[in-house]
Amino acid sequence: MTRTAVKRLYLMQVGSMPHYQIPIVCYLVQTNDGRNILIDSGLPEVIPEEGAEFENGQDVIRQLASIGLAPDDIDTVISTHYDFDHAGRHAAFTRATYVVQRVHQLDAASNPRFAATRPQWDQPAERLRLVDGDTELLPGLTLIETSGHVPGHQSVLVQLPSTGAVLLPIDAVPFAEGFTRDAQDDGSQPDAEAIRASTVKLLDLVEREQIGLVIFGHDGAQWEGLNKLPEFYG
Template identity: 40%
Template sequence: MKLYCMQLATIGENHMPIPGYLIQTDEGQHVLIDTGLPHTIIAGKSIQMGPLQVRIQTVEPIMAQLARINLQPENIDYLICSHFDPDHVGNHELFSHARLIAQRTQYEYALQSPLPRFSQFRGHWDRPTLQYQLIEGDHTLLPGVELIETSGHVSGHQSVLVRLPDAGPILLAIDAITHSDGLDPETRTMSPLDMNEKMLRLSTRKLINIAQREHAKHIICGHDAEQWMRLKKLPEYYT
């Protein structure tokens, strides 16, 4: 099994990464996690992220990243939707061949919410051509790929635990823990985009407990610029 980390864009003056991930199983299945901002967005443009306006610094869309390892959207078997914020769902419409895996709570909330963070790119992920599988709570997708319900940033957010033969377990916290300074559930700060502080602290504790139980050497945070500088990025990978 291989895990690819993809930096799909950077935003803001500190070049905060917009990530995506690809898991390639030994059986030849491809599992994509999130699709970044819409491929039509160009560097230099400002976009609204909840109450924040941020400038796009760099962009390498998901299709270009996949093409670097000779994959096309139709090669993706599963698309894990961590949640429906704009920097995670911008190219879902390209993956009509895949099964999209989302927490029911988050999908139904985002579908009905008038908040711009969910509505502005709804046309990219709310399409009759997309095949959603809605789950509730923690879920084993495939051997070595486990989805972990981690509400707080949004209701029904999900993180991913990937068990690799050499690197061991790697925990993709995504937006449940966006920066390495948020690993302490008691003292971590909240961002303006976090919707439920109590649930976020509980989810942080859940992830830390899982990392300790699994002896995970890596907790990859969702938007930590310093950490992402040290990570292997596609076409390199973890095994």
């Protein structure tokens, strides 16, 4: 069995795009030594004008409270990327270290795409941990650099004691139908080549590590059948 410091993975739906039946989600990892690691933080309290199709649900703070956790109990926030539906509540976790790909942090500083939630993700330098490429944060929790959706996007691989390996592609592959080597470029993605490269990288990882569960971050059909907080994967 792969060594792991991780004991639980919680899934939280914090909002949606109702018209498309797309969930907006984030995740909580708990370790054997009592650390709480949040992966993304969901939508902001006030959704920006460009997000009119999004709708808030039970936010991450309320969901954490339902299992006895306050924002100050979060030790680390893994920022997969700074889109407003993934980084909208970052500023609530004032004692956390924020882990982000260096490439993404540098891009976000001047990219208007991330301006709406800049007050959330623009944290003091001493609270940022900038990583470069694939990085093992701790045994059983690895960041996978998967640029394409945005520069410096990162996916997350979690090794659980009973469930085994769980891959969270986040927005590198948001829907199960796109997890294929034969995905066609429909012209809608400005960096389709990088998206394809990241998809193939994750497919290779699944085959190499024999990963049994891939949770696609915005796949409503899959999400319906998954364990959501207060249930968990262990």
